[in-house]
Amino acid sequence: MVCAVRGLVKTYPAARGRRGVPAAPAVRASDGIDLEVRRGEVFGLLGPNGAGKSTLVRQLTGLLRPDDGSVHVLGHDLVRHPERAARLLGYLGQDSTALDELTVALAAETTGRLRGLDLRAARAERDAVIEELGLGELAGRPLKKLSGGQRRLACLAAALVGERPLLVLDEPTTGMDPVARRAVWAAVDRRRAERGVTVLLVTHNVIEAETVLDRVAVLERGRVIACDTPAGLKALVADEVRVELVWRDEPPLEAPGVAALREAARASGRRWTLRMAPEQARAAIATVTGGPAFAALDDFTLATPSLEDVYLALGGRSEGAEGLVKA
Amino acid sequence: MSVVPAEAVSGEDARPGAGAPTGGAPRPGGDAVPAPLAARARLLPALAAVYRAQLSRARVARIPLLFVATFQSVGIMILMRGVVDGGVEARSVVAGSSVLVVAFVALNLLAQYFGQLRASGGLDHYATLPVPPAAVVLGAAAAYASFTAPGTAVTAVVGSALFQLPMAHLWVLVAVIPLSGAALAGLGAALGLLAPRQELATLCGQLGMSAALLLGVLPAERMPAVVSYARDALPSTYGVEALARSFDSSPDWLVVCADLGVCAAVAVVSLTAATWAYRRAAVR
Numbered sequence: 001m002v003c004a005v006r007g008l009v010k011t012y013p014a015a016r017g018r019r020g021v022p023a024a025p026a027v028r029a030s031d032g033i034d035l036e037v038r039r040g041e042v043f044g045l046l047g048p049n050g051a052g053k054s055t056l057v058r059q060l061t062g063l064l065r066p067d068d069g070s071v072h073v074l075g076h077d078l079v080r081h082p083e084r085a086a087r088l089l090g091y092l093g094q095d096s097t098a099l100d101e102l103t104v105a106l107a108a109e110t111t112g113r114l115r116g117l118d119l120r121a122a123r124a125e126r127d128a129v130i131e132e133l134g135l136g137e138l139a140g141r142p143l144k145k146l147s148g149g150q151r152r153l154a155c156l157a158a159a160l161v162g163e164r165p166l167l168v169l170d171e172p173t174t175g176m177d178p179v180a181r182r183a184v185w186a187a188v189d190r191r192r193a194e195r196g197v198t199v200l201l202v203t204h205n206v207i208e209a210e211t212v213l214d215r216v217a218v219l220e221r222g223r224v225i226a227c228d229t230p231a232g233l234k235a236l237v238a239d240e241v242r243v244e245l246v247w248r249d250e251p252p253l254e255a256p257g258v259a260a261l262r263e264a265a266r267a268s269g270r271r272w273t274l275r276m277a278p279e280q281a282r283a284a285i286a287t288v289t290g291g292p293a294f295a296a297l298d299d300f301t302l303a304t305p306s307l308e309d310v311y312l313a314l315g316g317r318s319e320g321a322e323g324l325v326k327a
Numbered sequence: 328m329s330v331v332p333a334e335a336v337s338g339e340d341a342r343p344g345a346g347a348p349t350g351g352a353p354r355p356g357g358d359a360v361p362a363p364l365a366a367r368a369r370l371l372p373a374l375a376a377v378y379r380a381q382l383s384r385a386r387v388a389r390i391p392l393l394f395v396a397t398f399q400s401v402g403i404m405i406l407m408r409g410v411v412d413g414g415v416e417a418r419s420v421v422a423g424s425s426v427l428v429v430a431f432v433a434l435n436l437l438a439q440y441f442g443q444l445r446a447s448g449g450l451d452h453y454a455t456l457p458v459p460p461a462a463v464v465l466g467a468a469a470a471y472a473s474f475t476a477p478g479t480a481v482t483a484v485v486g487s488a489l490f491q492l493p494m495a496h497l498w499v500l501v502a503v504i505p506l507s508g509a510a511l512a513g514l515g516a517a518l519g520l521l522a523p524r525q526e527l528a529t530l531c532g533q534l535g536m537s538a539a540l541l542l543g544v545l546p547a548e549r550m551p552a553v554v555s556y557a558r559d560a561l562p563s564t565y566g567v568e569a570l571a572r573s574f575d576s577s578p579d580w581l582v583v584c585a586d587l588g589v590c591a592a593v594a595v596v597s598l599t600a601a602t603w604a605y606r607r608a609a610v611r
Contacts, residue, residue, distance in 0.1 A: 058451075061455050062454075063451055075360060075361030086454070087366070087457045088364060088365070090455075093451045095447050095452075097443065097444055097447040097449030099452065101387050101388045103383070106379075107380075110379070111456065113372060113375075113376035114377070114458040115368065116368045119372075142387055162365075164365065165362060
């Protein structure tokens with residue numbers, strides 16, 4: 001076991017309203033969380049914005065003290081000894097302010113030195129990781145001058161310098177193009193294969209979660225509502241498929257059968273999403289492609305369930321599902 | 328590098344099995360034997376790394392501000408030339424304007440930097456690295472203080488030429504810049520890290536710089552008693568005094584050293600406070 005969390009509770013106190021800032025009620029950002037991460041796995045935390053993913057991660061990295069519960073990482077009690085986290089894990093946070101005005105190379109080298117490497121080792125690891133992530137051409141440029149995805153990749157480079165048995169990555173691929181994403185997952189895989197590194201990954205991207213995670217915990221309002229392999233979770237909703245309809249303009253409610261579909265659909269602009277049994281889905285597709293409704297149809301898809309459907313089936317807020325990214 | 332450097336297992340809290348339950352039961356959810364901890368970064372190498380990174384940051388982003396600080400000080404001296412005509416007053420104008428450059432960068436800009444770092448969550452980066460808090464604070468303070476050196480020297484030389492003051496003892500800047508720089512940078516870092524909001528950190532930095540300007544540049548003899556107490560309480564004053572005394576043909580070095588000693592003492596106190604504030608801000 002690399003990381004074990006028991007009964008974790010964290011409540012942010014209510015904030016008094018100030019001029020221009022409305023008052024906020026107390027928020028229970030972690031509400032009795034239990035988790036176990038096994039050695040060598042890529043473990044994901046999936047949930048929409050505000051589900052409590054980053055709060056959980058900040059408690060796992062010793063940055064935030066929980067109100068109650070325990071966090072053990074590699075056998076160390078991080079609630080009692082939060083300062084040990086820095087010597088056990090590498091952390092990629094969401095903010096890059098500390099590195100923004102440094103060049104990519106200096107950011108990686110400095111981080112390595114502050115992780116306890118001597119100058120020679122820090123420079124060797126800097127060069128290796130810059131090469132590995134394909135950042136060679138950008139090495140001499142300040143992070144501030146890079147695009148969002150490039151900057152994220154540079155921050156990841158800094159997080160990877162100086163080996164650690166556990167990597168905690170908070171939305172590492174935000175804003176990255178596919179080439180950069182592939183470089184990230186290749187780097188993660190290599191560390192796992194060669195050194196048995198464990199990865200704890202925060203994401204709100206369901207496609208990414210399905211393709212890279214070994215196991216995933218689904219978070220909703222500070223609680224883990226499910227925890228299994230992506231395939232295991234999807235088996236929960238295996239008897240359903242998802243139909244998406246996109247209309248050219250106004251939906252043709254007068255066409256036969258369309259009004260009935262409207263009842264079952266979750267509409268978001270011109271897009272309708274329906275979850276139904278496969279035979280119903282076939283009938284629905286026949287309805288919209290066969291009759292006069294077809295003229296009004298822009299696009300349709302029929303798909304097997306994704307983790308987003310799992311999230312909804314488990315009782316996730318429907319508005320919360322909008323926070324899950326599918327691209 | 329190995330994940331387990333030799334020194335990692337020599338630390339007291341890193342002994343395998345240290346703190347493990349004696350009953351033989353596995354600890355809750357953890358491995359029976361805690362994994363060895365990676366080495367901490369040692370103070371001096373970490374300080375050097377932070378210093379180098381901060382100086383490069385300053386070079387990239389702060390050079391225009393150093394120009395502003397220098398032009399501001401030179402402009403003030405040109406203005407004051409119409410008011411004072413040599414003597415003791417001219418010395419304090421030149422010394423005050425020179426130390427003002429230090430206050431602008433070390434106090435004002437460093438308070439803003441730490442305020443911004445704290446507000447944005449940038450401190451997390453340092454807090455998740457095994458680096459001594461003193462290395463982060465001292466490295467940043469030292470970088471900002473040394474970044475003021477060219478502007479301060481230029482201001483002192485231009486001022487001496489403008490008011491026909493002797494430049495023979497300007498070498499004293501070698502002590503004035505680091506000591507008043509350390510005192511003001513420590514103050515700036517502490518303000519930036521303690522201010523509850525980023526805007527307040529900026530405000531404190533600006534006010535501190537304005538105080539250094541008004542109380543340092545204007546001749547002390549004309550001030551009301553209350554204001555002169557405030558002047559005595561401001562650490563930059565002692566840097567100004569030390570520099571002003573060095574314009575004498577035969578300076579009283581004992582008094583100069585006493586002034587610089589005050590700067591050094593304030594530096595120790597304010598940097599200690601800033602380190603404490605950093606520790607407090609890093610773990611919330």
